[in-house]
Amino acid sequence: AVKIIDCTKVSNDYRERFLPRELYALKKLNHRFIAKVFETFLVSNRMFMVMELATGGDLLDILKETEGPLENSKSRIVFRQIAEALKYMHSEGICHRDLKCENVLIFDNKKVAKITDFGFARTVYLHTTGRRLLTETQCGTISYVSPELLGGRPFDAMASDCWSLGVILYVMSTTKLPFSSRHQRRRQLTKRYKLPERLHNDCKDIIKKLLEPTVSDRLKMDQVLQHKWISQYSYTEYPFLT
Numbered sequence: 440a441v442k443i444i445d446c447t448k449v450s451n452d453y454r455e456r457f458l459p460r461e462l463y464a465l466k467k468l469n470h471r472f473i474a475k476v477f478e479t480f481l482v483s484n485r486m487f488m489v490m491e492l493a494t495g496g497d498l499l500d501i502l503k504e505t506e507g508p509l510e511n512s513k514s515r516i517v518f519r520q521i522a523e524a525l526k527y528m529h530s531e532g533i534c535h536r537d538l539k540c541e542n543v544l545i546f547d548n549k550k551v552a553k554i555t556d557f558g559f560a561r562t563v564y565l566h567t568t569g570r571r572l573l574t575e576t577q578c579g580t581i582s583y584v585s586p587e588l589l590g591g592r593p594f595d596a597m598a599s600d601c602w603s604l605g606v607i608l609y610v611m612s613t614t615k616l617p618f619s620s621r622h623q624r625r626r627q628l629t630k631r632y633k634l635p636e637r638l639h640n641d642c643k644d645i646i647k648k649l650l651e652p653t654v655s656d657r658l659k660m661d662q663v664l665q666h667k668w669i670s671q672y673s674y675t676e677y678p679f680l681t
Contacts, residue, residue, distance in 0.1 A: 442488040457558055458486065464533050464560040472524035474544050474555035495545030498552065502614055511639045514611040519669040520552045525600060526660035532562050534596035538603035539583045540610055563596055582606065582616045586627040586652050598654045605649025612638055617650060628652045641668035
């Protein structure tokens with residue numbers, strides 16, 4: 440697959456800030472659950488990115504195919520794969536800032552999920568001191584963004600990624616978004632969303648702890664991977680997603 444960006448049709452801000460960050464992230468990151476980009480090159484003001492082909496489409500396509508939420512065993516596999524990729528990204532000092540179902544690609548006969556699209560990715564540490572930076576840029580897809588991003592103040596982009604991961608799990612488990620766009624931030628801050636009774640209790644628990652409006656109480660990625668819902672199964676249990 441080839442992603443083509445016409446540099447004459449994008450904003451100066453994108454060309455000078457976001458595109459270099461995306462290229463940096465693609466160069467730095469190498470993980471089995473991150474979609475590979477084999478080559479990037481510029482021809483006549485067009486940036487070409489040659490990447491592996493997602494034969495299974497994206498996670499939203501899978502949910503449309505199944506015409507309903509994923510079973511517990513299947514959503515757990517997808518979730519663990521993208522959680523591993525996100526933990527790796529954060530350990531490398533890079534946040535994604537646009538995690539959503541459409542940015543999770545499906546490979547290998549619908550058994551493997553990989554994160555893609557690093558157009559909003561950025562480093563979160565100050566190179567000179569190693570101090571973690573807060574970000575002020577409001578980016579991402581509105582239904583998946585955290586309440587602190589909507590608050591319009593500097594925020595921790597890694598914690599915001601964790602919120603988006605919780606939204607992805609909610610969508611996989613229900614095929615719905617947890618919060619409507621009307622009064623979205625108020626609903627987020629008051630935890631006004633519903634979890635179906637049929638959901639596994641451990642799955643409910645991890646969703647609640649990721650969709651936690653208090654940033655200091657929200658799960659971090661190492662805590663996510665230690666959670667009993669996903670720490671108790673082996674990778675030999677891959678079922679087909681559809």
